[in-house]
Amino acid sequence: MTEPQHRPGSGRQPASDGAAASGTSRAPEALPPLARVLLALALLGLFGGLAAAVLSLAQPAPGLAAAVAERLDESGVSHPVTAVLLNFRGYDTLLELVVLVLALMGTWSVGRARGCAGNAPGPLLRQLPGLLAPLMVLVAGYLLWVGAHAPGGAFQAGSLLGGVGILLCLSGRTLPPWAQRPSLRVLAVLGVAVFTLLGTVAALLPGGAPLDWPPAQAKTLILTIELAAMLSIGVILAALFTGGRP
């Protein structure tokens, strides 16, 4: 990294300025040769131990693939990964969505976003989003739908939507006023809210348990949750990119 130019009036004291120039952004001090050799040996030992552990794993690896395949019919989808993520192990996915919301709250609590209006796009970025954004939204919808029987799903589709947001932000486009405060927050928690609500309703059914979808309605429920999750993931990832409260 090049040493940044300190502008006059940037608020730095000359003394700390000198210390910063000599202390940071230099390569770290080289270790003495003996320490380097010892470090290399220790790392090699660690690598050997890890390699031995991997090689000593049972073949074929024990797993729940057979159990998943056996009850795939009850999951409402025909792709085993989606069945595990949204049905058999719904808790994991729900908590992943919560982690994303928490990450957004953490980012928002640190400071304000720079806003996208300050980005001055070049000719490519001015034109490209108009062509790419609709296509990416279409592909996101396709990935969501195809997740029921082939690789795809809410996280892939959501990150594509997040990419649309990042692209639009980089090209200097901003959200319309109606989309900013409440709607942005509602969209960010929509995935967690819908997932929790439907999971609770499933628990209240006779003989039901939390996040235990009745096989007849499983497909509809999973698609509803994935739709909400996709929107939330897209909004959260794009909002994380702007780096602060809107």
Added chain:
Amino acid sequence: MAGLSLLDWALDGLLALLLLWLAWRALASPELFRAVVLFIAFGLVLALVWARLYAVDVALAEMAIGAGVTGALLLAALVRLEPPIGRGRQDARDGEVYDHD
């Protein structure tokens, strides 16, 4: 059959070496921008590796989240780390301190 298997080995070996080399370059690069770009390339090659392992779901997620969104986030963080030089921006706000420690 043997030829195909040899091709598979060559492809997998190339991917594995490329992955390790990109990881090393990304970690060892003193220039942060170059390190981030190498990290994005690393994510793309890792997505290919996942696809070779028949884990297409993971490959899609790695490509979209690991390489794409994380790369964009790292670049955004990099812009915030460095005082803006050129680029016609005026975002050196009052009260924002750029620390390089």
